Amino acid sequence: MKENGQDISQALSITPPDVTEKKLKVRKPYLGLFFLGVFFFMVIFADLISPYDPFASDLSKGTLPPSWQEGGTAAHLLGTDFLGRDQLSRIIHGSRMSLVVSVGCILIYGTIGIILGLISGFFGGKTDMFIMRLSDIWQSVPGLIVILLLVSVIGASAKTVIISIGITGWPQFARVVRGECLSLKERDFVRLARVAGCSNFQIMASHIFPNIINTLLVLSTIQIAGIIVLSATLSFLGLGTQPPSCDWGLMLAEGRQYITYAWWLVTFPGIAIAITVIGFNLTGDWLREILDPKQMLR
Amino acid sequence: MASQKDILLQVKDLKTSFFTKKGVIKAVDGVSFTVKKGEVIGLVGESGSGKSVTSLSIMRLVPQPAGKIVSGEILFKNENLLNKSESEMRELRGNKLAMILQDPMVSLNQLLTVGYQIGETFKYHGKADGSLLTKCINILKKVKVPSPETRVNNFPFQFSGGMCQRVLIGTGIANNPELLIADEPTTALDVTIQAQILKLMKDLQKEINASIILITHDLATIAQICSKVYVMYGGRIVEKAPVKDFYHDPQHPYSEGLIKSVPVLGKRVKRLYAIEGQPPNLINPPPGCRFEPRCSKAKKVCSQKYPPEVELKKDHQVSCWLYS
Amino acid sequence: MSKKKIISVENLKKYFPITKGFIFTNVIGNVKAVDNISFDILEGQTLGLVGESGCGKSTTANVLLGLEPPTSGQIKFQGEDIAQFSKTQLFSFRRNIQAVFQDPFRSLSPRKKVKQIISEPMSVHRVGLREMQYERVMELLSLVGLSPEHAELYPHEFSGGQRQRIAIARALSLNPKTIILDEPLSALDVSIQAQILNLLIDLQKKFNLTFLIISHDLAVVEHISDNIGVMYLGILAEIAPSDKLYSNPKHPYTVALLESVPIADPDAKVEVSLEGEVPSPLNPPPGCRFHPRCPKAKAECKKTEPEMKEITSGHFVSCHLY
Ligand SMILES: Nc1ncnc2c1ncn2[C@@H]1O[C@H](COP(=O)(O)OP(=O)(O)OP(=O)(O)O)[C@@H](O)[C@H]1O
Ligand SMILES: Nc1ncnc2c1ncn2[C@@H]1O[C@H](COP(=O)(O)OP(=O)(O)O)[C@@H](O)[C@H]1O
Ligand code: SF4
Ligand code: SF4
Ligand SMILES: [Mg+2]
Ligand SMILES: [Mg+2]
Numbered sequence: 001m002k003e004n005g006q007d008i009s010q011a012l013s014i015t016p017p018d019v020t021e022k023k024l025k026v027r028k029p030y031l032g033l034f035f036l037g038v039f040f041f042m043v044i045f046a047d048l049i050s051p052y053d054p055f056a057s058d059l060s061k062g063t064l065p066p067s068w069q070e071g072g073t074a075a076h077l078l079g080t081d082f083l084g085r086d087q088l089s090r091i092i093h094g095s096r097m098s099l100v101v102s103v104g105c106i107l108i109y110g111t112i113g114i115i116l117g118l119i120s121g122f123f124g125g126k127t128d129m130f131i132m133r134l135s136d137i138w139q140s141v142p143g144l145i146v147i148l149l150l151v152s153v154i155g156a157s158a159k160t161v162i163i164s165i166g167i168t169g170w171p172q173f174a175r176v177v178r179g180e181c182l183s184l185k186e187r188d189f190v191r192l193a194r195v196a197g198c199s200n201f202q203i204m205a206s207h208i209f210p211n212i213i214n215t216l217l218v219l220s221t222i223q224i225a226g227i228i229v230l231s232a233t234l235s236f237l238g239l240g241t242q243p244p245s246c247d248w249g250l251m252l253a254e255g256r257q258y259i260t261y262a263w264w265l266v267t268f269p270g271i272a273i274a275i276t277v278i279g280f281n282l283t284g285d286w287l288r289e290i291l292d293p294k295q296m297l298r
Numbered sequence: 299m300a301s302q303k304d305i306l307l308q309v310k311d312l313k314t315s316f317f318t319k320k321g322v323i324k325a326v327d328g329v330s331f332t333v334k335k336g337e338v339i340g341l342v343g344e345s346g347s348g349k350s351v352t353s354l355s356i357m358r359l360v361p362q363p364a365g366k367i368v369s370g371e372i373l374f375k376n377e378n379l380l381n382k383s384e385s386e387m388r389e390l391r392g393n394k395l396a397m398i399l400q401d402p403m404v405s406l407n408q409l410l411t412v413g414y415q416i417g418e419t420f421k422y423h424g425k426a427d428g429s430l431l432t433k434c435i436n437i438l439k440k441v442k443v444p445s446p447e448t449r450v451n452n453f454p455f456q457f458s459g460g461m462c463q464r465v466l467i468g469t470g471i472a473n474n475p476e477l478l479i480a481d482e483p484t485t486a487l488d489v490t491i492q493a494q495i496l497k498l499m500k501d502l503q504k505e506i507n508a509s510i511i512l513i514t515h516d517l518a519t520i521a522q523i524c525s526k527v528y529v530m531y532g533g534r535i536v537e538k539a540p541v542k543d544f545y546h547d548p549q550h551p552y553s554e555g556l557i558k559s560v561p562v563l564g565k566r567v568k569r570l571y572a573i574e575g576q577p578p579n580l581i582n583p584p585p586g587c588r589f590e591p592r593c594s595k596a597k598k599v600c601s602q603k604y605p606p607e608v609e610l611k612k613d614h615q616v617s618c619w620l621y622s
Numbered sequence: 623m624s625k626k627k628i629i630s631v632e633n634l635k636k637y638f639p640i641t642k643g644f645i646f647t648n649v650i651g652n653v654k655a656v657d658n659i660s661f662d663i664l665e666g667q668t669l670g671l672v673g674e675s676g677c678g679k680s681t682t683a684n685v686l687l688g689l690e691p692p693t694s695g696q697i698k699f700q701g702e703d704i705a706q707f708s709k710t711q712l713f714s715f716r717r718n719i720q721a722v723f724q725d726p727f728r729s730l731s732p733r734k735k736v737k738q739i740i741s742e743p744m745s746v747h748r749v750g751l752r753e754m755q756y757e758r759v760m761e762l763l764s765l766v767g768l769s770p771e772h773a774e775l776y777p778h779e780f781s782g783g784q785r786q787r788i789a790i791a792r793a794l795s796l797n798p799k800t801i802i803l804d805e806p807l808s809a810l811d812v813s814i815q816a817q818i819l820n821l822l823i824d825l826q827k828k829f830n831l832t833f834l835i836i837s838h839d840l841a842v843v844e845h846i847s848d849n850i851g852v853m854y855l856g857i858l859a860e861i862a863p864s865d866k867l868y869s870n871p872k873h874p875y876t877v878a879l880l881e882s883v884p885i886a887d888p889d890a891k892v893e894v895s896l897e898g899e900v901p902s903p904l905n906p907p908p909g910c911r912f913h914p915r916c917p918k919a920k921a922e923c924k925k926t927e928p929e930m931k932e933i934t935s936g937h938f939v940s941c942h943l944y
Contacts, residue, residue: 187728187729188723188724188725188728188729189728189729189730189731189732191684191687191689191721191723192721192723192729192789192792193731193742194687194688194689195687195688195689195716195719195720195721196720196742196743196746196747196792196796197713197716197717197743197746197747198742198746202746207731210731210733210734211731211732211733
């Protein structure tokens with residue numbers, strides 16, 4: 001009975017449900033929240049805080065280095081790009097594009113995933129099998145192919161990115177929702193809801209869905225990080241947002257050609273992406289810990 | 299008084315708390331008792347009264363990091379377990395000190411064969427010799443698992459709840475422990491299986507002459523095999539009595555209420571006696587008697603000071619202001 | 623007896639098919655969870671169902687509650703076969719049978735307030751306006767011994783006994799005629815069990831409720847029931863008025879079950895009268911299902927299944943000894 005300690009505490013933790021012992025050792029969320037704060041500050045106040053119009057180009061001031069480097073001016077803190085557009089302003093405005101794209105994707109694949117997941121978990125049987133096989137097949141098709149296909153059909157744009165990521169990403173959501181739904185539907189309160197006469201839809205909407213919101217919140221937060229990287233990648237490859245929009249991935253792509261003598265053109269958008277992604281990831285991890293970790297552990 | 303030699307375990311003023319966000323939960327708050335060699339003790343009380351935490355404290359397995367033994371002494375064969383190192387404790391657990399838990403399905407690893415899990419207890423305590431398999435089979439025979447030779451290679455999920463509990467008892471007694479703590483060993487089982495398991499425990503106890511602490515909230519189980527009863531309420535022991543006194547002449551108002559509130563088969567009453575009110579909150583307990591809010595005999599002093607333990611007669615102690 | 627039958631169950635069967643195969647599934651066997659049982663419950667009375675785990679008690683309850691369709695057999699409510707009901711009739715009929723389940727920690731939606739939990743059945747059945755529903759919630763709370771402030775709290779803020787009270791209040795909200803109680807006390811402390819048991823008995827008297835109570839605790843069942851049915855592996859072994867069942871059990875299984883109940887008295891020692899465990903309901907033994915464990919089994923028992931016989935008025939046994 002050597003590793004009994006663990007077993008016993010497991011067995012015991014089932015006994016006292018009123019105890020919040022788990023909340024003791026949660027990591028502090030400050031760094032993640034700070035990064036997200038910076039990000040959302042940029043999103044909300046972009047028009048107020050950016051020193052220039054992000055699209056205004058002044059060729060006479062092309063490729064200025066950041067202000068602290070030789071040749072830079074205090075007027076352009078992070079320098080300018082080859083068209084003389086202010087980098088700082090473009091990065092600030094670029095945050096909006098990241099948000100629009102990632103939230104758009106989450107909305108699309110979240111909706112598909114939640115609906116299919118709920119149906120699959122709730123009705124079970126053949127329906128479940130069909131949806132799960134479909135999601136297997138879906139996941140085995142490389143996302144890039146879908147994206148290329150869409151680009152070739154409707155052209156490259158932010159919309160294409162949203163739609164293509166949106167329709168490729170749902171299987172993961174569906175699986176998580178289905179799993180939660182499977183365990184929830186056997187719970188006594190769901191059986192009692194049936195006894196009370198609730199319809200399937202009422203049960204899903206008012207007894208099952210509210211209990212998976214936490215999970216969805218955590219999942220979405222972490223997925224947003226992934227989407228930001230993916231959409232940056234697509235833009236970088238020229239499959240996503242098109243010039244002259246402000247998009248961090250696009251900025252990276254444009255700066256790449258000048259990387260040997262204008263390092264700031266790739267460095268700062270890169271840092272912006274990294275900070276945002278880290279911010280979402282840390283916050284997601286933290287949410288996972290504070291919102292009912294037992295449910296997430298499964 | 300029993301001579302010092304007869305005493306196997308002596309717990310003195312044990313306090314174990316859980317430090318949580320909501321406050322300090324005083325799960326065990328000043329518990330003292332002794333267990334003699336070969337004696338079967340019953341620890342009764344409602345859920346949350348601190349029975350399991352008492353036993354986990356004895357095993358030094360209080361859930362970390364929230365739980366902590368705050369003060370007290372646990373003398374096992376006159377050595378204080380609280381001063382032992384973790385490796386010394388590990389040597390004792392499963393060897394001289396063994397434990398059986400409520401839910402056999404949770405306590406056994408579903409991915410290892412039953413034989414492996416019994417064998418582990420031998421190996422771990424350096425008693426593995428060539429005939430490990432024979433030993434495991436012997437254990438299964440001892441706990442009356444049918445056809446042990448084939449069953450030894452089965453996985454726990456191929457066993458029923460009762461059989462799993464037999465296996466757990468087997469691992470518990472494998473090394474002939476001197477003290478066996480059984481935490482609600484029959485609660486998850488059917489009455490017919492309960493009767494079988496209780497009988498098994500009684501027989502094995504006679505055979506290996508271990509002391510047993512049987513934890514349960516079921517008064518009937520206690521009556522079947524225990525010789526003494528310790529009643530816990532709100533983290534304290536409120537009454538210690540020989541089993542017959544406890545059933546026929548309980549002294550503490552809580553014990554009395556408890557016995558009266560259980561329906562007895564074949565003795566139908568019009569209306570059951572019910573202890574009104576809710577179990578106590580162990581965060582910031584009031585200074586007085588924990589049972590005071592629910593007690594029909596409460597006096598003024600009850601809510602002010604905790605009653606001292608008084609000895610009414612030999613082996614029968616009560617903590618209640620009615621007696622002091 | 624002048625009392626009316628409120629629920630009659632006739633030859634009820636519930637099999638759970640075991641399937642094999644992926645898309646083209648075929649049934650390779652049946653778990654015979656409930657295999658041909660019949661009983662009646664009279665208005666205002668309590669029928670208790672006892673038996674070992676897995677013998678089909680909860681399945682019976684689930685079928686009565688409409689949570690599972692029966693494989694065959696009839697359920698009559700006040701003399702009418704519910705299989706003949708139309709969809710809307712069925713929906714309004716369901717109001718009459720409500721339920722309370724074992725684990726009060728699991729039977730309340732964790733994210734709803736007590737008032738929402740209690741009023742949900744009323745909203746679903748569109749009973750009254752919002753204000754009337756709220757008043758009814760208040761009335762129900764006081765009926766089950768809780769106070770009005772409790773309406774605004776969430777289930778996790780209550781102890782087990784209080785949660786079970788909330789579950790009972792909810793079950794009462796539609797003024798049902800019948801409540802099915804599946805192990806309503808098992809998850810509660812001894813001192814709280816008595817409170818809830820008394821509450822149930824009081825409510826039954828007050829509203830002339832009919833109960834079907836399932837419990838593994840024979841003493842509890844005996845305390846509250848007028849009639850008790852003993853189930854074994856999906857069948858009813860014996861059903862009788864509770865005093866008769868206790869004082870004069872006929873079926874060898876009932877006898878064994880009663881003998882194994884531990885008694886809270888150190889002078890009365892329990893004998894183990896039943897060795898072995900319940901066989902799998904997947905292929906129950908032929909003949910009488912109890913014969914492998916039965917101390918009185920005869921040759922006949924292995925071959926033919928005994929039929930239910932009424933040996934004295936209201937006392938039914940299915941055993942070849944009678
Ligand atoms: N959905 C299901 N699918 C397959 N088998 C089932 C299903 N539900 C119940 N069973 C089986 O039916 C039998 C009777 O189950 P039931 O839940 O009615 O038992 P019970 O008498 O209520 O037992 P307990 O005392 O453990 O609650 C069991 O063998 C069980 O495994
Ligand atoms: N891991 C834990 N963290 C915090 N509190 C705990 C923990 N385990 C038990 N407790 C608290 O300690 C008290 C006593 O619990 P326990 O000993 O398990 O009671 P029981 O008498 O039912 O065995 C309860 O209030 C319980 O909530
Ligand atoms: S000390 Fe007072 S309140 Fe406590 S049990 Fe005794 S009489 Fe009741
Ligand atoms: S029919 Fe036969 S085997 Fe079955 S209970 Fe009666 S005597 Fe026992
Ligand atoms: Mg416990
Ligand atoms: Mg059941």
